[in-house]
Amino acid sequence: MKAAVITFPGSNRDGDVAKALRQAGAHVAHVWHGDYELPAGTDLVVLPGGFSYGDYLRCGAIAGRAHIMDATRAHAARGGLVLGICNGFQIACEAGLLPGVLARNADLKFVCRRQHLTVERNDTAFTSAYTKGQVIDVCIAHGEGNYICDPETLARLEGEGLVAFRYCDADGKVTAEANPNGSLDGIAGIYSPGRNVLGLMPHPENLIDGLVGGTDGRGMFASLMSGKKAA
Amino acid sequence: MKARVTVTLKTGVLDPQGKAIEGALKSLGIDGVSSVRQGKVFDIELDGANKAAAEAALKAACEKLLANTVIENYRVELQG
Numbered sequence: 001m002k003a004a005v006i007t008f009p010g011s012n013r014d015g016d017v018a019k020a021l022r023q024a025g026a027h028v029a030h031v032w033h034g035d036y037e038l039p040a041g042t043d044l045v046v047l048p049g050g051f052s053y054g055d056y057l058r059c060g061a062i063a064g065r066a067h068i069m070d071a072t073r074a075h076a077a078r079g080g081l082v083l084g085i086c087n088g089f090q091i092a093c094e095a096g097l098l099p100g101v102l103a104r105n106a107d108l109k110f111v112c113r114r115q116h117l118t119v120e121r122n123d124t125a126f127t128s129a130y131t132k133g134q135v136i137d138v139c140i141a142h143g144e145g146n147y148i149c150d151p152e153t154l155a156r157l158e159g160e161g162l163v164a165f166r167y168c169d170a171d172g173k174v175t176a177e178a179n180p181n182g183s184l185d186g187i188a189g190i191y192s193p194g195r196n197v198l199g200l201m202p203h204p205e206n207l208i209d210g211l212v213g214g215t216d217g218r219g220m221f222a223s224l225m226s227g228k229k230a231a
Numbered sequence: 232m233k234a235r236v237t238v239t240l241k242t243g244v245l246d247p248q249g250k251a252i253e254g255a256l257k258s259l260g261i262d263g264v265s266s267v268r269q270g271k272v273f274d275i276e277l278d279g280a281n282k283a284a285a286e287a288a289l290k291a292a293c294e295k296l297l298a299n300t301v302i303e304n305y306r307v308e309l310q311g
Contacts, residue, residue: 057296058299061296062296065296100301101301104247108247108248149301150301
């Protein structure tokens with residue numbers, strides 16, 4: 001597995017996700033946003049968390065138009081894997097890799113805490129090491145994670161099984177109380193139609209070591225290493 | 232040539248910042264405020280004097296970057 005982690009001005013989780021990928025056994029290349037091409041043989045492009053361009057204009061808007069995003073869109077169009085985490089999810093939406101928008105959290109608060117998620121399906125390249133319906137305990141840290149889209153898009157996401165993760169309580173119940181930001185249907189992450197692009201607000205890369213609170217994030221990186229193609 | 236681009240949230244899109252400002256105005260005792268929606272204004276200076284070309288450039292700017300048309304509308308005003 002060859003992963004390319006893109007660094008934009010203001011990315012700050014690029015090191016964390018690279019560590020998680022290396023722990024799982026990936027070869028990781030760091031790629032600058034101004035580059036035009038991905039390293040040859042890249043299997044996975046990672047758009048990391050952070051505050052690209054200081055969240056100016058809209059979160060992810062300027063990064064979404066970076067040169068490297070043309071190469072990333074071409075990679076995704078070929079069926080290549082793309083993982084956007086937090087700001088990376090916002091960038092993926094702004095770049096047209098995923099539908100919808102991450103709007104300001106409904107209660108206007110920046111949330112930084114532990115959060116349970118349900119794994120909606122485990123037949124994808126990103127989740128095969130989890131069980132279907134598994135409740136995982138990861139971190140969230142965002143001010144603009146309120147996933148919204150038009151009703152037709154939401155119906156398509158739900159109808160085609162493109163919701164990857166939902167916010168839930170410790171028992172796996174998807175409730176309004178467990179929803180940290182107002183996202184439609186408790187959506188924490190979504191897939192592209194080919195399930196080769198995943199965007200999610202939570203940070204699995206931060207839960208890979210028992211020393212710092214848990215290892216529920218490891219499953220995503222283990223899944224990617226299993227070499228399963230996008231479902 | 233100068234232009235002003237105004238970007239606003241579409242009707243029906245939740246605007247928590249606008250709501251918070253609305254609440255603050257009410258708490259200041261400013262009467263008669265029934266709703267606040269927050270938007271963005273871009274003052275742009277353009278080279279050249281061709282109005283049609285300027286309008287086309289600004290429309291492209293809005294569609295490609297300034298507005299996210301999933302949730303936002305935009306309005307372009309040329310100011311001569």
